[in-house]
Amino acid sequence: MDIRSFSDELVPALVSLLRGMPNLCTLYIGYHSSRDTKSDASRFDVEHWKLQHLEFIHQTEEVTIALSSGSNGIEFARYILENAEKLEQMTIIHLPEQSDAIQKLNDSKMMSKATVIFKEDS
Template sequence: MYWGGYNVFASRESTNSNTSVKIFAPNLKTLKWRGKLRNSQSLGRLDSLEEVEILLEPPKNEFDKVLEVLCGICLAKVLIINGKTIKALYKEGSTPTLILDNIRNLSICESLNKKFVLALVSLLRRMPNLNILCIKTRCWKLTYRTASHFGNEYWKLQNLAFIHQLKEVSIENSYGCNEIEFERYILGVLKI
C-alpha cells in the first residue's frame, strides 16, 4: 500500500493525513507499506505475516506511531526498512521495549552516519535472532569528514545478541569510515 500525504492538484497537504488505517488480515503473508503514517494505524492480527517492507516517511516526532506499526508486524521473519523509519523509531534515552525476535532477515538502505548509527543500534538490539543482515549505503551522502568513526570498540560495547549467529552479511557501497569499521567488527567476531 502506498499512502501519500501530498495532494498534487491542491499544492498542499492532503486531508489523508487525518485518516486512520485498520487492517485485519490473518492470512496475509507479505506487506509493503510506503509513504506517510496515518493519524492512527491498527494492523490487527497478521498471524501469517512472513515478509514486510516498511518504507515510511515519518516526521521526527512520530516515535509512538512507528512503534505501533512495528508492533503490528512483529511476527514477520523478513524486514526491509528504510533509514527514515529507523530514525523515527529511535528516541534517545529510551530503552527498546519492543523485541522483534522473529526477524531473521533484515535489509536496510541508509548511510551509517552518526545519527543513523545510534538509531540502527537501537533497532539491532531488538532483533536477537537475526541471521541475515544487508545494508545498502547511499554513499553520495557520506563523506570522510562527516563519518563519526564508530570503531571496533564501540561495536563491541553494543553487545548485539545476534552477532555470533549471523550466517550472511552484505554491506554494499561502503565508502564511509563507519561502514568499514562495522565490517571489520563483524569479520573479527565471525573470524572470517
C-alpha cells in the same frame, strides 16, 4: 536496510534496531550512492561496536554490506568479521577509493571460516 551512509547520526539508531533482532541470520545493509556524501562517518570504531553487546552477532550466517564514505561502515564490517562465529559468507561492496580499508578488512582475525567476497561499486 537501505541507508544513505553510516553517518555518526545514524549509528545509534542502527544499534537500537539491531538490539531488537537477536536471532538475525541474514543482514543486508545497502546505501544510496551520492557523490556529495561527506566523510561524516568516522566516530565509531570496532571497540564501540564491541561495547554494544549485539546478540545477533552469535546467530548471523550471511552479511552483505555496502560501504559508504567514512569509517563507521568499515569498522562495523570488521566487528562482524572478528566476532560472528557462525558467519558463512560476507559480501563487502566498496568504493574504488577504499582500497586501504579493504586491506584492513582482509587483515582482520576472523572468528569463522567464512567466505569473504569484495566487490567494487562503480
